[in-house]
Structures are given as structure tokens and as C-alpha cells.
Amino acid sequence: MAFFILVQMGLQSQSGLGGLFFLLPGIFLCGLLFDRGSTFFGTALATLYAVYAAPAAPWTAHLLPLGLFVATGLGIGV
Numbered sequence: 001m002a003f004f005i006l007v008q009m010g011l012q013s014q015s016g017l018g019g020l021f022f023l024l025p026g027i028f029l030c031g032l033l034f035d036r037g038s039t040f041f042g043t044a045l046a047t048l049y050a051v052y053a054a055p056a057a058p059w060t061a062h063l064l065p066l067g068l069f070v071a072t073g074l075g076i077g078v
Contacts, residue, residue: 001026001042005049012053020050020069027073036077043073 004026011022023046031039047070054062 001030001045005046008049009053020046020065023049023069024072024076028076031077039077040074043070043077046073 004023008020008022011017027039027042027046030042047066050066050069051062
């Protein structure tokens with residue numbers, strides 16, 4: 001997961017866009033290589049990174065995208 005977060009940081013610094021789609025393969029690989037608990041942990045790490053790296057905007061603007069991201073990550077784990 002750390003590799004995907006580092007690549008996401010690099011892509012975000014180069015492009016200026018804050019998409020979270022590149023973190024989903026990292027969550028999938030956590031579950032594929034390890035177990036379901038690792039998928040949930042990867043989802044938590046990716047969500048914490050997304051909250052930390054979110055551009056300065058009203059926090060309510062990020063609730064829906066983050067909610068959908070968490071739901072997708074947890075759905076991958078189930």
C-alpha cells in the first residue's frame with residue numbers, strides 16, 4: 001500500500017489532480033496477497049492519506065467522494 005500511496009503522491013504533485021483511483025489496485029493487492037483484514041487496513045491507510053492530501057476546500061465537499069472510496073475499498077475486502 002505504501003508503494004501506491006507514494007506513486008499517488010508523485011502523480012498528484014506532477015498533475016495537480018487529487019483522484020483516488022490509483023489507490024484501489026493497492027487495496028485489491030492487499031487482499032489478494034494477504035487476507036481480508038489487510039484489505040480493510042489498506043482501505044483505512046488510503047482513506048487517511050486521502051484526507052491528509054485533500055486540497056484546501058470546504059471539508060463537506062470531500063464527504064461524498066471519500067464515502068464512495070471507503071465503500072468501494074470495503075466492498076473489495078468483502
